[in-house]
Amino acid sequence: MIALIVDDEAHVREAIRLLVDWKRHGVETVLEASSGEEAIRLIGEHRPALVFSDMRMPGIGGPELLAWIAAHAPDIKTIAVSGYGDFELVRSTMKAGGLDYILKPVDPADLEAAVAKAVTAIREQRERRVREQDRNIEVNQIKPVYWEKTFSSLVAEPSAYRNVASRLREEFGLTPDVGAARIAVLTLRPTPRGIRERFAGHRDLLFFALGNISNEMLRQRGIGYAFRHWNREDELLLLFWREADSAAERLRSLQRALRSALKGQFDIGVSGEGVPFPDGLPEAYRQASLALRRRNLLAPGDRVHLYEPGLETPERIGPGLSDYEEPLRVALFSGGGEPLARVVDDWFEAAGKLTRVTPDTMDRWRDELRLVLSQWAAEAPDWLSAVDDHGRLSLSAWRDELQAALSRAARRLTEEQPQDRNLSQDIARYIGQNYQRELSLQDIADHFRLSREYVSRRFKQDTGENVSDFITRVRMEKAELLLANPNLRVAQVAQMVGFQDEKYFSKVFKKAYGLSPNEYRREKLLGAP
Numbered sequence: 001m002i003a004l005i006v007d008d009e010a011h012v013r014e015a016i017r018l019l020v021d022w023k024r025h026g027v028e029t030v031l032e033a034s035s036g037e038e039a040i041r042l043i044g045e046h047r048p049a050l051v052f053s054d055m056r057m058p059g060i061g062g063p064e065l066l067a068w069i070a071a072h073a074p075d076i077k078t079i080a081v082s083g084y085g086d087f088e089l090v091r092s093t094m095k096a097g098g099l100d101y102i103l104k105p106v107d108p109a110d111l112e113a114a115v116a117k118a119v120t121a122i123r124e125q126r127e128r129r130v131r132e133q134d135r136n137i138e139v140n141q142i143k144p145v146y147w148e149k150t151f152s153s154l155v156a157e158p159s160a161y162r163n164v165a166s167r168l169r170e171e172f173g174l175t176p177d178v179g180a181a182r183i184a185v186l187t188l189r190p191t192p193r194g195i196r197e198r199f200a201g202h203r204d205l206l207f208f209a210l211g212n213i214s215n216e217m218l219r220q221r222g223i224g225y226a227f228r229h230w231n232r233e234d235e236l237l238l239l240f241w242r243e244a245d246s247a248a249e250r251l252r253s254l255q256r257a258l259r260s261a262l263k264g265q266f267d268i269g270v271s272g273e274g275v276p277f278p279d280g281l282p283e284a285y286r287q288a289s290l291a292l293r294r295r296n297l298l299a300p301g302d303r304v305h306l307y308e309p310g311l312e313t314p315e316r317i318g319p320g321l322s323d324y325e326e327p328l329r330v331a332l333f334s335g336g337g338e339p340l341a342r343v344v345d346d347w348f349e350a351a352g353k354l355t356r357v358t359p360d361t362m363d364r365w366r367d368e369l370r371l372v373l374s375q376w377a378a379e380a381p382d383w384l385s386a387v388d389d390h391g392r393l394s395l396s397a398w399r400d401e402l403q404a405a406l407s408r409a410a411r412r413l414t415e416e417q418p419q420d421r422n423l424s425q426d427i428a429r430y431i432g433q434n435y436q437r438e439l440s441l442q443d444i445a446d447h448f449r450l451s452r453e454y455v456s457r458r459f460k461q462d463t464g465e466n467v468s469d470f471i472t473r474v475r476m477e478k479a480e481l482l483l484a485n486p487n488l489r490v491a492q493v494a495q496m497v498g499f500q501d502e503k504y505f506s507k508v509f510k511k512a513y514g515l516s517p518n519e520y521r522r523e524k525l526l527g528a529p
Helices: 010-019 036-046 062-072 087-095 108-131 133-141 144-156 158-172 193-198 203-217 244-262 281-293 321-333 337-351 359-376 395-416 423-434 441-448 452-463 467-482 490-496 502-513 517-525
Strands: 002-006 029-033 050-054 077-082 100-103 182-187 224-228 235-240 268-270 304-306
Touching (some): 002 010, 002 036, 010 029, 010 108, 029 036, 050 062, 050 108, 062 203, 077 108, 100 108, 144 235, 144 281, 182 281, 203 224, 203 244, 244 304, 268 281, 281 359, 321 359, 321 395, 423 441, 423 452, 423 467, 441 452, 452 467, 467 490, 467 502, 490 502, 490 517, 502 517
Parallel strands (some): 002 029, 002 050, 050 077, 077 100
Antiparallel strands (some): 182 268, 224 235
């Protein structure tokens, strides 16, 4: 058996460790944690049977930790240890299933009695599990995680209802004739800064808190259920199967509750008119998701977004980053700096004229940027970093993020392509190895992952010759050698140096040497007059 002592004061943890005769109680290992965050990690790794927890700790305190344990590891027995006899602390301990509440300084007799009580409960629980395994399987099915999976399945595939109909009726009184249903989607993208910092690394705990607050409005009133969406990692779904016509009003009340309890709000998309349960759930979810994706990030105010049929109209995205791809690539290969800033400024000048920018718009812009940056393993910035705690997008803040990301890409290019590297030699070598096939400036630029303009300018600067002229010269030099073989016809020579048209080849050859291929072969190679 494993026990875990959680307290931010080392001397308290040591006292509890020394005051208990662990071996007598069958406890082989005693772990310690100095914070609620560390305790959650140790619980996940070691699954202790018994947890002692201080109630007042920085970060995740005792009440939050005990609530988390009750939701995610309900088999663990908990004992609260606190220097405060506060009624609310005692109540929250009992509400979370705590077996005892011991005041500091700890009395050894009280501590031993509490441990004995807990160990007895643990052993009885294990014995019941062995005797009543079939019943426990049924109990496990009604845990929140089971309902999360069940309702997520119904949203994706309503035909799954027949497999769970009896359980839904018993647990929620939910039948197909409940009336019109609506779905709301609460998204964690973005998560308000304060909430993100408070629950850093503990997303399960955040969903637990959101679900509890939401179900105080839904399940306790018998009008619906809130559950984590198993098919999307950042969504909490709220299903209304009664009083669906008042969903928007209730969601605004939920926003006020979130602001009061968590000091933050989230964007919520709501489906349109009610749909039949369960067959209409996929459509309701689609509508609620569309309401979220088409919300105007530039507009402050209400963060409950209602679906309207007009949202189905294809969105006009506005100026795309793809329109600036070539100047952007040139600026990157020029080392960034002022040329890069000019390109970014030009794009944001156009984007800044928009009065409506949606998450769909931002995702498209980011996808376009990914295509440009992916070839250099540079990461496009996430626009969510430029959204404030009120859900409003700052284009100027995202401009700074974008400028920083592009500058990093430009620096990486400079590091990967030092100044002493002779790019033009590589281009000439590539042409020499591929002259026999169709070869264009764009082919060369794509091969070296550069812009056509940069390849053309750099090659001309280094060699004094245009790329196209160099390709022709290489082909003519190869043709001159091949014509020395009398067994090769001129048409064959033309194809071997990248010309499909014999007449065009002869024209180019004569321009280069002043003689047609046949004349050159006869006069220069065979000595014929």
